[in-house]
Amino acid sequence: xxxxxxxxxxxxxxxxxxxxxxxxxxxxxxxxxxxxxxxxxxxxxxxxxxxxxxxxxxxxxxxxxxxxxxxxxxxxxxxxxxxxxxxxxxxxxxxxxxxxxxxxxxxxxxxxxxxxxxxxxxxxxxxxxxxxxxxxxxxxxxxxxxxxxxxxxxxxxxxxxxxxxxxxxxxxxxxxxxxxxxxxxxxxxxxxxxxxxxxxxxxxxxxxxxxxxxxxxxxxxxxxxxxxxxxxxxxxxxxxxxxxxxxxxxxxxxxxxxxxxxxxxxxxxxxxxxxxxxxxxxxxx
Numbered sequence: 001x002x003x004x005x006x007x008x009x010x011x012x013x014x015x016x017x018x019x020x021x022x023x024x025x026x027x028x029x030x031x032x033x034x035x036x037x038x039x040x041x042x043x044x045x046x047x048x049x050x051x052x053x054x055x056x057x058x059x060x061x062x063x064x065x066x067x068x069x070x071x072x073x074x075x076x077x078x079x080x081x082x083x084x085x086x087x088x089x090x091x092x093x094x095x096x097x098x099x100x101x102x103x104x105x106x107x108x109x110x111x112x113x114x115x116x117x118x119x120x121x122x123x124x125x126x127x128x129x130x131x132x133x134x135x136x137x138x139x140x141x142x143x144x145x146x147x148x149x150x151x152x153x154x155x156x157x158x159x160x161x162x163x164x165x166x167x168x169x170x171x172x173x174x175x176x177x178x179x180x181x182x183x184x185x186x187x188x189x190x191x192x193x194x195x196x197x198x199x200x201x202x203x204x205x206x207x208x209x210x211x212x213x214x215x216x217x218x219x220x221x222x223x224x225x226x227x228x229x230x231x232x233x234x235x236x237x238x239x240x241x242x243x244x245x246x247x248x249x250x251x252x253x254x255x256x257x258x259x260x261x262x263x264x265x266x267x268x269x270x271x272x273x274x275x276x277x278x279x280x281x282x283x284x285x
Contacts, residue, residue, distance in 0.1 A: 013092030091134035105176030146244030172254025204259025253280030
């Protein structure tokens with residue numbers, strides 16, 4: 001690959017197999033990420049990349065909602081290659097049982113508005129040609145978020161020996177507990193911004209919510225002591241050969257307390273020189 005060639009990764013696959021998480025991981029790696037960019041606009045987008053000063057590699061997310069336009073995907077990708085981009089397609093897959101479980105746990109609707117099992121079967125049929133042309137197929141059925149990040153970093157040549165991949169995830173207990181994680185912390189004991197009318201529609205990533213939570217002594221103490229515990233444990237895990245760690249933090253709805261504390265923990269670990277990223281299941285970030 002010529003040094004001036006930019007890479008474009010097309011992230012696609014079955015709904016519920018982890019496209020949003022994968023795009024978040026690519027973003028953590030410094031990629032310019034765009035989700036659900038219509039195929040009809042791919043040419044405009046690559047023209048923009050060539051004309052602008054944007055030099056980052058790119059990750060684009062597409063899914064079954066493109067419908068009949070998916071038939072044009074080979075032609076569109078070939079055009080991108082002719083425009084001197086290196087194009088790779090990553091297809092994320094999972095078993096029917098796993099996809100049904102994930103949709104049931106998160107209460108998200110499948111983009112094809114049919115009975116869930118029927119929608120999954122229809123989507124698999126529609127996406128089959130894309131799966132066949134993919135450069136890499138990743139089955140996420142049994143993968144934790146940290147393992148997915150590890151696979152993608154290896155694919156991109158970014159894996160470093162002895163470097164633990166840490167993923168901090170927020171979730172709401174009312175939407176189902178996260179099962180694929182190493183440590184689960186319940187933060188429902190913290191003051192709840194939900195009961196403050198002006199904070200109810202905001203999230204734990206908003207400054208006002210963060211200030212409210214950290215105005216309480218127990219919040220400050222917990223954030224510091226839990227981060228210290230994790231930093232203490234990480235060398236122990238690495239010594240045992242563990243290369244990834246997924247930490248889940250849950251509150252009632254997965255919107256305020258768990259989001260902020262997951263963000264706070266990821267920030268503290270990053271400042272300590274550790275390879276930490278965050279993902280917020282129930283607010284889609």
